Amino acid sequence: MxxxxxxxxxxxxxxxxxxxxxxxxxxxxxxxxxxxxxxxxxxxxxxxxxxxxxxxxxxxxxxxxxxxGYPALGLSPLILIANRPDTVVTSAIIRFDVLPTVFSANRGATVDSITAVDSVFLRFPLDSTGRRGIRPVTLEVYDVDTTASDSVTSVVRSLFRPDRRIGSLVFTPSAIGDSIRIPFSKTVMAAKIAAKGRLRLGVRIRGGSGQLRAVAFVVGSGAPSVVFDPSTDTTYAPQQISPSTILPNSTADVELAYAVYMISDIASPPPGENTLVVGGFPAYRSxxxxxxxxxxxxxxxxxxxxxxxxxxxxxxxxxxxxxxxxxxxxxxxxxxxxxxxxxxxxxxxxxxxxxxxxx
Structure with missing residues (x-):
């Protein structure tokens, strides 16, 4: 240039x-x-x-x-989930490191242990502006929890494999409103709660070219969340969990950044010799x-x-x-x-x- x-x-x-x-x-x-x-x-x-x-x-x-690398990790109000193999392919990572083990039945005074769950969904608020695809695509949910260093992108990417897939939804991007609910395995959810463990989910689009812009705010009602029934008794009010993560020897802002973030499989190529780049994904600044x-x-x-x-x-x-x-x-x-x-x-x-x- x-x-x-x-x-x-x-x-x-x-x-x-x-x-x-x-x-x-x-x-x-x-x-x-x-x-x-x-x-x-x-x-x-x-x-x-x-x-x-x-x-x-x-x-x-x-x-x-x-x-x-713009925007910096944790500073973007939106996350992009895209499958455009000729341009950009990205996935979303959402961490729920604190899971409830008890619940109050319909917000009453009685506290019961969670021993079974039902109707488990990952809920994404969406950015409804801009163009969306008109062809059906499949949104898949994976269990990406691991004891390995999952702050390394290559480690997380390796967990998007068939034996880790725990949910999916076929939909047409242009036909949905301002949020989407993806069902995933109640068996996995119940096991995580029983083990007093954590839930870390990966989401990607498969089976067609498409993209979604999901709201990434962790603080407030606009964040992604997991919603489930804390009992097989359908008269109980659903429970909702917000993203959070716990990283050893880390600061609060880093933990906030890793609660909801993106990884890229295909992204903007680096600038060539004597070239300046602005924009792209992840974006460049010059x-x-x-x-x-x-x-x-x-x-x-x-x-x-x-x-x-x-x-x-x-x-x-x-x-x-x-x-x-x-x-x-x-x-x-x-x-x-x-x-x-x-x-x-x-x-x-x-x-x-x-x-x-x-x-």
């Missing part, structure tokens, strides 16, 4: 200011013409011709780099640092700047897709040299007074 910067500037001359000072000191107007009709710096003594705006294109980029030549800053006032980028053809977007490009302005000082830290602390261009529509 070729980057250049176009500056629109107003020439700024320091000569008339100095000249007018000398004239006043000598009590003479010898340095000026006889026309006394104004210059901007010294209107009575130093007339000047108005200068027009000038556009200048320079190769001012001194550093450019693309960084992958960082550019400029050094404006002193020949411009010393003699002009810059009133507008544009970044000119040469786009390469992409095979991953649909012809009818629209793309938005937004500027982020670093808010750190030069003491911060970590590019990811700089981007994480960047502010929206509108906040910093930058019109991103010029990009």
């Amino acid at each position: 070729t980057e250049r910067v176009r500056f629109t500037s107003w020439p700024r001359f320091r000569g008339p200011l100095l000249l007018c000072g000398l004239v006043l000191a000598a009590l003479t107007a010898a340095a000026c013409t006889e026309s006394l009709d104004g210059g901007a710096a010294c209107p009575s003594l130093c007339p000047s011709t108005a200068e027009s705006f000038r556009d200048t294109i320079v190769d001012a980029v001194v550093l450019d780099s693309s960084l992958a 960082y550019l640092r400029f050094n404006v030549p002193s020949r411009i800053t010393d003699s002009s006032t810059i009133v507008r700047a544009e970044v000119l980028l040469t786009q390469q053809a992409s095979t991953f977007g649909n012809a009818a897709d629209s793309v938005g490009l937004f500027a982020l302005i670093p808010t750190t000082t030069s003491l911060v040299t970590d590019l990811r830290r700089i981007l994480d602390l960047a502010a929206a261009g509108s906040f910093a007074g930058v019109d991103s529509t010029l990009l």
